[in-house]
Amino acid sequence: MNALLDFTFPCAWKAEILPARPVILPARHFVYPRDVEEVERGALEVLVRTDEPGTSPFLATCALGFRDPVVPTGVWSAPNPQELCAVAGGYTYIIDTSAPERFTMLPYRPVLEVRPVVDQRLLLFVGHRGILAWGVAGEAWETKKLSDEGVTITSIEGGMLRGLGWNLITDKETPFTLDLQSGEQVR
Incomplete structure (x- = not known):
C-alpha cells in the first residue's frame, strides 16, 4: 500500500505511517470506525504524537476501504491544527488528535481525491458524484450531484473551483464552476 503524507496545513501533531500493526500495541489504541470487521481486510496504521x-502517542488503526491504486491512502493535515485526516483505500477519517475517540468518517466510499485549498482553509474530498469540503470547524459544505460517475477538478483560482462531471443522458463531460466559500454551483 503506497501511502502519502501531506502536511500542507500547519498541525499540532506528528504522524508516522507504520508498515504493519505493532506486535505490542501502545496503551492508547483507537480503531476507526469503532469495532469494525473491515480491519481484518487491512488497515492503515498511523502512530500519532501530539x-x-x-x-502519550496513540495508534490509529483505520479500516481499509478498497485495495485499488486509484483510491488514495495516506495522512493529510487539516485546516484545524488538532485534526488529522487519514484515508485508507478511499475510506476517510477525520480524527481529533486532542481526543482521538472523537472522529468523523466521511460518507463518500470511496473518496477518489483529497485536495488541500490553503487560501480557503479547506480540505476537499472528491467522490464519484460530488465534492465535500472540510474546514476549520468541520464540514463546510457538500455539493449537490455534479456527475453521474466521475468528478474531475480542472482548476482552482480566485475562490472558484472549475471541473467536469460526466452526464449519463448526454454521455458527455459537463463543465461546472463552484464558489469555494459556499460550495454552490455558479455555472
Missing part, C-alpha cells in the same frame, strides 16, 4: 505536554 504537541500537548504529558500525552
Whole structure:
C-alpha cells in the first residue's frame, strides 16, 4: 500500500505511517470506525504524537476501504491544527488528535481525491458524484450531484473551483464552476 503524507496545513501533531500493526500495541489504541470487521481486510496504521505536554502517542488503526491504486491512502493535515485526516483505500477519517475517540468518517466510499485549498482553509474530498469540503470547524459544505460517475477538478483560482462531471443522458463531460466559500454551483 503506497501511502502519502501531506502536511500542507500547519498541525499540532506528528504522524508516522507504520508498515504493519505493532506486535505490542501502545496503551492508547483507537480503531476507526469503532469495532469494525473491515480491519481484518487491512488497515492503515498511523502512530500519532501530539504537541500537548504529558500525552502519550496513540495508534490509529483505520479500516481499509478498497485495495485499488486509484483510491488514495495516506495522512493529510487539516485546516484545524488538532485534526488529522487519514484515508485508507478511499475510506476517510477525520480524527481529533486532542481526543482521538472523537472522529468523523466521511460518507463518500470511496473518496477518489483529497485536495488541500490553503487560501480557503479547506480540505476537499472528491467522490464519484460530488465534492465535500472540510474546514476549520468541520464540514463546510457538500455539493449537490455534479456527475453521474466521475468528478474531475480542472482548476482552482480566485475562490472558484472549475471541473467536469460526466452526464449519463448526454454521455458527455459537463463543465461546472463552484464558489469555494459556499460550495454552490455558479455555472
